[in-house]
Amino acid sequence: MSPESTDRTRPVLAGMKALITGIANEHSIAYGCAKAFRELGADLAITYAAEKTRPYVEPLASELEAELFLPLDVGDAAQMEAVFGQIRQRWGRLDILLHSIAWAPKDDLQGGLLHCSGEGFARAMDISCHSLVRMAALAAPLMDKGGTLLTMSYYGANKVVPNYSVMGPVKAALEACARYLAYELGPKGIRVHAISPGPLKTRAASGLKNFDLLLNEAAERAPLGELVDIMDVGYTCAFLATPYARRVSGETLYVDGGVNIMA
Template identity: 55%
Template sequence: MSETAHDPLATVWNPDDRISDMLQGLRGLVIGVANESSIAFGCAAKLRAFGAEVALTYADARTRDFVAPLAEQIGASMLLPFNVEQPGELEAVFARIKHDWGRLDFVVHSIAFAPKDDLHGRVIDCSADGFARAMRISVYSFLELARAAEPLMTSGGALLTMSYYGADKVVSNYNVMGLAKASLQAAVRYLSAELGDKNIRVYAVSPGPLRTRAASGIAHFDELIEAALSRSPGHRLVDIAEIGRVVAFLVGGGASGMTGDTIYVDAGLHNVA
């Protein structure tokens, strides 16, 4: 499907077309929904479509105006404020989840950030403050979520984060975010080793380029889109619904024999030289 083929809401969520009850009884937290084009929304919608209950978060009051209608549309159980840079908000989110649900089965982490000047500049010129903030928001927040979720995953669970091919290879204009995503993928491997004996599985999902609000900050992003359309097998992009279906598979029992992996959902683009 091309990025303009369908309205995102109609593609991602149809309340009259429940897919299955594969995830019935599972409860999870999805971080990073900003609007209807967010990868996190594709994940949340498909997790609901497969029967899971979801809690969503919003970063600030302005974002809440976009997220609240989406939370209502998919029947999210909770909508909570959460900005990783605001002290106490993570603790408040998990206190609410513990109070209302008593446990947690999955977490989807779909946030990343680097200051514009550092993102658009050469890696060698990245400021110390910009590098620290990119790592704090894009990587360390995943560790924080994992640490908070661990005691609530009493019957095991799944932790998922979003990466990109720029973690593996040099992608023009991805710059310091490539370093952050490489660190994030390393974190997935280490967490999978540390949490494996508790039956907590950990994954990175690596989508191809999509037109999301976060991606709009990358310089010359249209060139990445055109390259993906030109080079990928089938000459197509993926959409957020396809990413959401893969996340639903990873959360469910079908992926019980997998952990520590980076799963590519990019229409095969990463296989093409």
């Protein structure tokens, strides 16, 4: 039975508080996740990365009735602490954290791993990977009754995807961080997952060379015969945040129509 033919309105996340990071526009994976969380009853806090992205994100936050709309440059420690401080002040707790942030300098991303600068590699690792660790440290005290942390990876973390370059090793590190955080935060009832969507037309993906070829190949190889969209990812993340997934943690979950199982 397809999602379109089922009733998805049951508010299984009612009363839960969710922080969504990484929305850039209406094509962002994070936006699909935010829509799914809200549709299932969660209250939202949404961040935007910089003033230049605010005009694109603010209407989406308004549409989703976000209770908090805050700036978050993950490289600014004070700003990150302020976000979690606002959540503590407004809600006193947090149930769901979505980390959907990835970035590398364009020259380092498009020049191949062999020619990636040390500075570019370190910057990509800090923004795309270690920022999850910093967020987890701030979120954990707000999840005193348990919670769910979700981050976005990609197939290139485990297999070589031409032109994915420095982001392959970075995403591999991100998946490892998710596993170690799941171990360390498990005793607190906090579950951690890396989600690995199939190729999607997002702003981040537009920086990859020959990305249209990846899309076409994925559609041809997927056992389900079609590409996924941001809502497919969003509903998967929503499921993982529900009590139905209360004994699932530390997973890297593929949402790609089955592409990852193909040789």
